[in-house]
Structures are given as structure tokens and as C-alpha cells.
Amino acid sequence: MNTISTRGERLKKGSASRRVQNKLDLKRQILESAMTLFETHGYDGFSLRQVAEAIGYSPTTIYLYFKDKDELLFNIAYEGFRDFGLALQAAYDSSSDHHERIWRIGRAYFDFGMNHPVHYRLMFMQRGEFLAQTAPTGYTDFVDSFSILTRALSEGMDEGKIKTFDPQMTGGLLWASLHGVVSLVLTNSHLPPETAEPLFAWQMQILERELRM
Amino acid sequence: MNTISTRGERLKKGSASRRVQNKLDLKRQILESAMTLFETHGYDGFSLRQVAEAIGYSPTTIYLYFKDKDELLFNIAYEGFRDFGLALQAAYDSSSDHHERIWRIGRAYFDFGMNHPVHYRLMFMQRGEFLAQTAPTGYTDFVDSFSILTRALSEGMDEGKIKTFDPQMTGGLLWASLHGVVSLVLTNSHLPPETAEPLFAWQMQILERELRM
């Protein structure tokens, strides 16, 4: 009976995990479909019923996987925060020179905004409060993008390569400067898109001068 | 009959203008009510039916005065653009020293954002494209706020008080820097509100250093 019970348990566990897997698959499918719909229709034109239509389920099915529309939106945003954090981390890792490092983080920030305007708008302009929200279930390895910035700064300060200021404050200054350029370009008023790059370069140059000892 | 026809015409004209006046009054009343509702409920929670309820008219009445919800929203935003433009113009007029002038424009920008966060969000974060739209009927004396900035800059450059750059570009830099600080503070993530003022001051100081000859 040892073998029987073992086989039974194995079956039990197997089907149970298959169940969970299916659930995760559909949850992922919803999220995936929601993201593409969100990217094409934008914040205002995004609806749950469209998502349901796209995946071939009834609208209420979504509620079995997400508490409400806002939680789904948050998960969409979170995918962005994840990629954003990874991009900034990669920039951090790509150099050991402190100034070059900060330059590359700035570049990664700018590029993310230019390449993912719809996501950027959601994350930092329309629903900026999402950034302060705790990670949804299933995401463990989130890198806080702001921390990458402040770490790069305080390390540079500790090693005497960067002028000493309050790292939080300095991080805020950098963040604000980059966000200003990106969001102004995305908002698209008065600023032709070809001025984005030189404006970014200028801003970075000014910041570098401010921070260099 | 001269007098009679004259009196008749006068009556006619009088009642006609009274009619127009009433129309304008109601339009203004709708806009006024819409603004307070918008300020309290925010962009997402703002609805035409609420406005109708507040002014004691049926929802469809609004459509006699505004083409659709978006036009009403634009008018709400436009009231903001007007006040914003006036504040910047006043800042411009308040000093003849070029650097002081730019400093005060920056201060006016910052203060507007801090004092009218809901309006600021609508104007520059949620519906930034409104800025490029032409003025609604009834508004003639609109001052383009961006022009005030570029004028202050190019005048300073012409008189040799400000380092010579492309005024449009320099205006963009200033605008972006200010917008970055204000919108980051409004978005409220990672940045405690009491850091707004020092962050603004730092940003302005950096810009001043960049522009001073």
C-alpha cells in the first residue's frame, strides 16, 4: 500500500500543480493580452470587456484572477517597473567609473521613456502612485529603481568621486531632471521630438558638472 | 413710426442680448460647477451627469453649451492655462533684471503647481496635448506661457546678461527642469513634500549657474 498511496499522492500533487499551472497560465495570458490592448488603446480606451473578448472568456472571468480593474492595471504597470529596474540595474553594472555609471543610468532612463511611452505614461504620469505600492504576488526579485540611483550616488560620494550631498536629495534632483525631459517630450507640446536627444544630453551635462568634484 | 420702430428694435435687441447673456451665464455656470467638481473628484471621477445634477439641469443640457465632455474638460484646463499665463506674465513684469526675472518666472511656475495640483495634473500630465490646442471662443487675451519664458531668455541673451544658446532649446531646458520637480513632487513617490522647496531651489540655482555669463 506504500506504493499505492505514494502513487495516489503523486497523482494528487501532479494534478494539483497542473491546476495551479493552468491558473497561472491563464492569469499570465490575461495580463499579456491586457498589456497589448493597453499599449494600443491607451489608458482611457482600455477596458476589461475588450480583454475578455480578446482571450475568449467572459468578462467576469478576469475577476477570478485579478481583484478589479485597478489591480490589473497595477500589474501592467508593474511589468514596466520590472523592465525599468532591470534596465537601470544593467546600466549600473555596465561601468565601474562612478560618473560614467550615472551617465549610463540616465541614458537607460531616457531610452526607456522613449521606447515605451505608453508604459512610461502609466507608470510615472497617470498612475504615479503605483510606484509606492507593494509588489503583486509572484514577483520577488524586484529592484527598486530609485535605490539604484541613490546607491550609485552615495558610493561615488563615499569614494570621493562625486561631490557630497544628501544622496536622497541628489537622487531626487537627477530623477526630476530626467523625468522632466522625458515627460515633456512625451506630452509633446512646443517641443519637437528631434530636440529630445540634445535636451537630454544638455541636462546630463549640467548634472555632471554639478556633481563632479 | 420712426420712434415705434426704433423702440421695437431696441426691445428686440435688448431681449436678444439678454438671451445671449443668459446663455453665456449658464455656460459660465456649467464651467464653474464643472471646475469645482473636477477639483474634488479628479480626472477619473469627473462626470457630466454630476455636473448636470449640481447645476439643476438635465445632463443633455450641457451639450447645448459644450460639444462634448472633452470640450468641457478643455475649457477647465484653459482656465488653468489662463491663470498660469497671467502668473508668469506678472513674474516677468515684476523685475527688469534678467536673472531675477527668470528666477521669478521659475518661482511662479513652481507655486502654481504646488497651489493647483489638480489643475496642474490635467494641464501638463494627463492632457498635455491641450496646451497645443487653440483657444476656445470667448478667450482672446491668452498669453502663451512658453513664449514668456523664451522672451525672457532671448532678451537676456541679446543684452549680454545670459549666455547665448538657442532660446527655444533653453526654454525647453528650463521648462523640463521645473516640470520635473513639480510633477515628481505631485506624483509623490519617494519624495516627501517638504523636499519640494529645497529641490526647486537647487534646480534653479543650477540653471542660474548654467545661464550666467
Place this chain on the structure above:
DNA sequence: TGACAAAATTAACAGTGTTAAGTAAATTGA
């Protein structure tokens, strides 16, 4: 007063997020 024009309303449509009740399918234990 009666004809006409303007102003406002009612009714309706298509769409939204969301909840509660009901159905079908998969899984379990005997």
C-alpha cells in the same frame, strides 16, 4: 392670442466596471 423659435427634457442606445446566482466540468473519495 396664435405662430414661431429657442431652450430644455425625456427616452433610448451602447458602453463601462462589478456583484450575485447559477451551470458545467474536473477531481476527489468510496
Place this chain on the structure above:
DNA sequence: TCAATTTACTTAACACTGTTAATTTTGTCA
């Protein structure tokens, strides 16, 4: 293998939303 039960999903409904067309009320003129 078969009934019991949990899980997955759907249908129906509610309370909203913006918006249009048809209709009624109101005001103004001869």
C-alpha cells in the same frame, strides 16, 4: 466506476458612464 464536492466559468443584472434623437416646455414676436 459512481456519487459528492470542489473548482472554473458563465449568465443575468445593477448602477453607472457619454451621447443622440425625438419631444416637450418656454419665451418672443406679430
